[in-house]
Amino acid sequence: MKIAVRASRTMTRRTMLGTLGVIALAAASGTLTPPRRAGAQPLGLNESLDEAMTRVFGSRSIKDGGSLIKLDIPLIAENGAVVPVSVRVDSPMTPTSYVKHIYVVADKNRIPVVTRVTLTPAAGQAFMGANIRLGETGDVRAIVEQSDGTLWQVKREVKVTVGGCGG
């Protein structure tokens, strides 16, 4: 009888610990990966620019990072399917102050958030480059999030001769 009681008590404690663990995990994943990524819902990223900005950055203010960020992208993209873009941020990369994320956002794309780069201090330099698709002429922005949460952005208009669609 006694044994049975003890067993059931252990079970309760274990289940409770398990539940707590699940909650902790959910909370952690919720805060650590803000925008739910494509893997789970491949079509969920088809949204307007405003929706995308609200989803990713909420109501946080974004400062003008003209002096800090160097966005390198052609003024005229003949082929919208392959547009080389690179972003370099003039910022130290120390464990206390570094660039945490670089976002590339194409305003006119039907899937505006092109990529999010997550950096660590080990990168030594806040730099990223990629080939992206642009649907039509419009602004392309680079948004930088520093480790203290400050957001900076620069944007540049790109003229697209032949749209890369899809994106």
Place this chain on the structure above:
Amino acid sequence: MADIGKVRIRIPSSIKPGEVVQVRTLVIHPMERIERDREGRIIPKTYNYINKVIVTYLGKTIVTFDTTQSVSENPFFSFAFKATDPGPLRVEFLDTTGGRYEGAVDITFA
């Protein structure tokens, strides 16, 4: 495409210890575009594109890219890292169909 998943990594020919190095990497991948019907609605299916790129150096993750269909076919990425010790630099690409493509180079000092 037979070459799908082929990963190329380009590093400078000589690297000095402590130097910040820029690396270019490329994977052969179709990065399928979203298809739409006449009304512009998305045709629902699993589109095959890369949604994650993970770069590790000496076993530690240094840079990750979360990507969407707005990235070109045969995507090319570049990034920087600080070469502190000789060792492997690995780049891993994950796509939405569960594909995993990996490339690695050994960082050595001249």
